[in-house]
Amino acid sequence: MISMLPPAAIFIVGAFLVPFFKGRVKSAYLLILPGVAFINLLNIPEGTHWVVRFLEYSITFGKVDKLSMAFGYIFILITFIANLYALYVKDNGQHVAALLYAGSAIGAVFAGDMLALFVFWEIMAVTATYLIWASRTKASYGAGFRYLLVHIFGGLCFLAGVILLVSNTGSIEFGYIGLNGLASYLIFLGFGINAAFPVLHAWLPDAYPEATVTGAVFLSAFTTKTAVYVLARAYPGADILIWIGAAMAVFPMFYALIENDLRKVLSYGLISQLGFMVVGVGIGTGLSLNGTVAHAFSGILYMALLFMSMGAVLHQTGKINATDLGGLYKTMPLTAIFCVIGAASISAFPFFSGFVSKSMIVSASGYEGLAALWLVLIFASAGVLHYSGIRIPYSAFFGRDSGIRTKEAPFNMLLAMGIAAFLSVFIGVFPGALYSILPFPVDYVPYTAAHVIDQLQLLLFSALAFTLLMLSRVYPAEIRAVNLDTDWFYRKGAGVLMWLVGNPMAKVGAAINRAAFETVPTSLGWASKNPQAALKIAWDTVLLQFGSQERRAEIAERIKREKEIYPGDIVKHWPIGTTVLWVTLFLFAYLLVYYLS
Amino acid sequence: MSGQNNKHTLDMSKNLKRLLYGFYAILVLLIVVDLFIPKHPHFSWEKYPSFYGAYGFFACVGLVLAAKYLLRKVVMREEDYYD
Numbered sequence: 001m002i003s004m005l006p007p008a009a010i011f012i013v014g015a016f017l018v019p020f021f022k023g024r025v026k027s028a029y030l031l032i033l034p035g036v037a038f039i040n041l042l043n044i045p046e047g048t049h050w051v052v053r054f055l056e057y058s059i060t061f062g063k064v065d066k067l068s069m070a071f072g073y074i075f076i077l078i079t080f081i082a083n084l085y086a087l088y089v090k091d092n093g094q095h096v097a098a099l100l101y102a103g104s105a106i107g108a109v110f111a112g113d114m115l116a117l118f119v120f121w122e123i124m125a126v127t128a129t130y131l132i133w134a135s136r137t138k139a140s141y142g143a144g145f146r147y148l149l150v151h152i153f154g155g156l157c158f159l160a161g162v163i164l165l166v167s168n169t170g171s172i173e174f175g176y177i178g179l180n181g182l183a184s185y186l187i188f189l190g191f192g193i194n195a196a197f198p199v200l201h202a203w204l205p206d207a208y209p210e211a212t213v214t215g216a217v218f219l220s221a222f223t224t225k226t227a228v229y230v231l232a233r234a235y236p237g238a239d240i241l242i243w244i245g246a247a248m249a250v251f252p253m254f255y256a257l258i259e260n261d262l263r264k265v266l267s268y269g270l271i272s273q274l275g276f277m278v279v280g281v282g283i284g285t286g287l288s289l290n291g292t293v294a295h296a297f298s299g300i301l302y303m304a305l306l307f308m309s310m311g312a313v314l315h316q317t318g319k320i321n322a323t324d325l326g327g328l329y330k331t332m333p334l335t336a337i338f339c340v341i342g343a344a345s346i347s348a349f350p351f352f353s354g355f356v357s358k359s360m361i362v363s364a365s366g367y368e369g370l371a372a373l374w375l376v377l378i379f380a381s382a383g384v385l386h387y388s389g390i391r392i393p394y395s396a397f398f399g400r401d402s403g404i405r406t407k408e409a410p411f412n413m414l415l416a417m418g419i420a421a422f423l424s425v426f427i428g429v430f431p432g433a434l435y436s437i438l439p440f441p442v443d444y445v446p447y448t449a450a451h452v453i454d455q456l457q458l459l460l461f462s463a464l465a466f467t468l469l470m471l472s473r474v475y476p477a478e479i480r481a482v483n484l485d486t487d488w489f490y491r492k493g494a495g496v497l498m499w500l501v502g503n504p505m506a507k508v509g510a511a512i513n514r515a516a517f518e519t520v521p522t523s524l525g526w527a528s529k530n531p532q533a534a535l536k537i538a539w540d541t542v543l544l545q546f547g548s549q550e551r552r553a554e555i556a557e558r559i560k561r562e563k564e565i566y567p568g569d570i571v572k573h574w575p576i577g578t579t580v581l582w583v584t585l586f587l588f589a590y591l592l593v594y595y596l597s
Numbered sequence: 598m599s600g601q602n603n604k605h606t607l608d609m610s611k612n613l614k615r616l617l618y619g620f621y622a623i624l625v626l627l628i629v630v631d632l633f634i635p636k637h638p639h640f641s642w643e644k645y646p647s648f649y650g651a652y653g654f655f656a657c658v659g660l661v662l663a664a665k666y667l668l669r670k671v672v673m674r675e676e677d678y679y680d
Contacts, residue, residue, distance in 0.1 A: 257664040258673070366639030374640065382653040383660050450636045454643075457627050457650035464624060465657035467617065476665035482679060484672040491679055 006050045006061040007072055007110045008120070010037040011079065011103030015096045027087050030095060034080035037106075041072050048112055057172050060112025066439040067293065071109045071229045073437060074297045075102060077423075078221045078304055085308050085416035086214035094134050098218045101127035105222035109229050113172045114162045117230070121158065121194075125151035128223060131215030132207050143210040146487065150193060150203040158190025177234040188235060195227035195278060196271045198247045202487035205255070205267035209320070213311035216263060220270060220303045225296045228277045232292055237284025245282055246373055249275030249380035256387035260321045260480055262310050262396060266303070269346065269388045272380055273299050279377065280361040283368055286440035291360030293438050298353035298427055302345035305420040306392060309339035312409035312417070313396050319404070322391075322478040327401030335409050336397040338417035345424040347389035347459055348381060353424040355455065356431035356446040363444070378458065385462045395478065530567035537562050624650070 014033045021029045046069075049062030079102040089095065104123035111117040125148060132144035164183035166172050177184050189200075196204045204224070208216050235241060252268035252275075259265045277299070280292030312335045313328060314320045329336040341352070348354035358381065365374045408414070427434050435442040469475040527534040537559060544555045628647050638644050645651075 253660060254664040254668045257661060258669055363639075369639070371640055378649075378652060379656045379660075382656045386657055386660065448637070449634050453627065453631055453634050454649040457631060457647060458653040460620075460624055460627060461650035461654040462657040463620070465654050465661070467620070469658065469661055474665075475661060476669065479669075479673070480676050482674045482676055483668075484674060484678075 004040050004044050006107075007037070007041055007044065008061065008103045008107030010040060011099045011106060015099035015103060018095045018099065019092045026095075030083040030087065031080065033099070034076050034083060037079075038073075038076045041069070041076060051112075054115070057115065058113065059116050060173075061107070061116060062110050063112030063174070064110065066437070067229070067232065068109050070293045070297065070437045070439065071225065072106060074225075074300050075106050075109065075222065078102075078300050079218075081304060081416050081420050082214065082217045082221070084419070085217055085311075085413050087412040088410055089212075089214055091134060094131065094212060094215065097127045097130035097134070098215070101131065101218055101222060105226050108226050112174060114166070114174045115172050117174055118155070118159055118162060121226075122152075122155050124223060124226065125155060128219055131219060132211045134212045134215055135210055137210070140210040143207045146490070147203050147207040154190045154193030154200075156190075157186050157193070161186030161188075161190060174230075175233065176236070179235065179238050179240065188238075191227050191230050191234070192244075194223050195231060196224055196248070196274060197244050197278075198251060199486050201248070201252075201271055202485045204271060205252075205259075205264050205485065206487050208267045208270075209261050209263040213315045216311060217304050217307045220266075220307045221300045224270065224274050225300055228274065228281070228292060228296050231278065231281045232289060236281055236289060238282055241278050241282030242370070242373060243282075245275045245278030245280075246376045247275070248272065248278055250376060250383075253380065253383040253387055255483060255485065257391070258476055258479075258483060260323055260478055262320050262322055262325070262392060263307065263314070265322075265387060265392060266306050266310060269306075269384065270303055272384060272387075273303065273346065275380065276358055276361050276377065279373065280364065283361075283364050283370075285364055285368065287367065287444060288361055288364035290435075290438040290440050290442055290444070291357065291364055294357035294360055294434055295354075297434060297437075298345065298357040298424065301420050301427070302342045302353060302424050305338060305342035305417060305424060306346065306388065308413065308417045308420065309335050309342060310392070310396065312413050315413070316406045316409055317404050321480065322395035323480050325396045325402050325404070326399040327397070328404060328406070329397040330401075331404075331406050332397070332408050334414050335417065336393065338414075338421045339393045339397060341421040341424055343389045343393050345428065347385045348455065349428075349459060350447070350452045350455060351425065351428045353427040353434075355428055356434065357427075359446055359451065359455070360444055381455075382458050382462045385459050386466055389459070390463065390466050533562065533566055533568060537566070 010033065018026065018029070044062065044064050046064050046066070047062075048060055049064060050060065052059045052061070079099070082098065082102075083095075086095070086098065101124055104120040104127065107120035108117050108124065111120060128151075129144050129148040132140055132147055134140075161183045162172070164186065165177070168181075168183065177187060179185065179188060193200045193203075208219050211219055231241065249272050252271040256265045256268035256272070259268065273295070277292045277295050280288040280295065282288075310320065312332070313325065316332065317325070317328070319325055345352040345354045348358045362374065362377045362381065365377055409417075431446055435444070466475070540555055540559045540562065544552060544559065547555055628650065631647050631650075636644060642648055
């Protein structure tokens, strides 16, 4: 046992102490806590630590290797930046939820077994939901509920897979799983929901734009990147991930171009970037897995930076729709600069972080000779310039002047954005630092003349397409609208389900209820008063249907009389001896059955 | 383009024009430089001069047109659709 604390413990325990601090002390506490966690992490040696016996299983809170460490570093770093950005928030609940969320993401990354992973996975779902609800708008309540339901479904798929797997293998250790058999597919599906696989992705652009200004920054970092981590751990080299990732990289771009809410544009952009990471896991070579980790690292930084800049716009103006914004560079110049740095990083301009990380995945597809995949990834690399690289800064800060005159974002927000922007440039200029923490030895040179010129051509000719389409007024206008996505199936489907439950099913239910609790018991009660007479009445009722004309009148008369005197006297009293005989016979029959079977 | 406030140079179409000419000049420069750079391609088409520029341009035109004329036709609804 080592003297350090489990990586997740500092944030999770620390979260509960937040309400005891006030004012500047609280601010200092929120900034020092990630520092303590970082120093703690630096001192944890590789290996397996904090193994606890639970029933007949070993729970591991510290599976420490280069893969988990890389995610640990960036998770703590982004918690510091996001906490700094969120210092102005008075609501302690949000600080507590954010720290628990970050802590459980770290816990999931260092979990060495599937039970601990599952528990952290579920804490993430609940605390993330709180960060969405904390907006306290009607839209955020709805989106939060949908988020929670989708993630609970995903968690249950994961749990079902784990139970099947454990009953087959007897081990709950979390490591390579690979796709074979129902259990592995269930776990894959659970991970896939958090990784926003196509069709399963709609929770992300549904929920993130409704989260609080600061909540969205945390959300953009943890859930999806934890999913990338577990995929890299459990399913490296699974071919299907190549095509899932390729689809993820491409289809959100179309949505990102037509969405009006700029945080929704970023949400779709986030999925597209995740697509590259998923492709990297699917290719499964050392270079591609390094690329996945590197791109997760730089992606967390620039995505948070973009969400912070749009959050600052929302915070200062109360508006986030492209139709309402424009020309803000005049009053928010620093935010505009940081946003442009984020946009350059996600677009992978040379000397920005995306350039040194995304290219590893694209090159890996080239080395493997996957031509179609390579063309798809280059397409997504060009398209990102439109929806994120140009559209985000252009709609908010440049373009048509909306006439909004506001103030620059508060100092803590600017500082947080500044740090993220600095790191995005730093990684782009000095990729060696990032490459040194990747899981496999790096033998990759991003800065060759050909690579720089190719990438500049790709991006600047994409920008030319934007320029010409804009000047010729072909570029799609910003429109206030809802764009349907796969959440349509459960948002509208839920209405159909509620109608089915409320109308036809409710009627059937009421009929069953009446039969089981009224009609049948009363009839039985009535019949049991005098079974013999009741049987006679029943038999006469049957006869009534089949008799001739004059017989019917007679039978009807008889039934009327029988009903009048019912139950009357029970005509015949059986002697006790007969009853005993019957009982004896039944016991004998029972004995025979028991003996013979 | 209001052009009323001289402090904010991006509003002025004269400066915008200069910016565009500068941009086009960079594009031409990239096409020229591309001819003299030693390439290390994975695929045969990467050897064509300015492949990346052409691909980026046409891919993005296609992307924008598809989003505008196909996706919007299929998925766009009134803003209160879900309310």
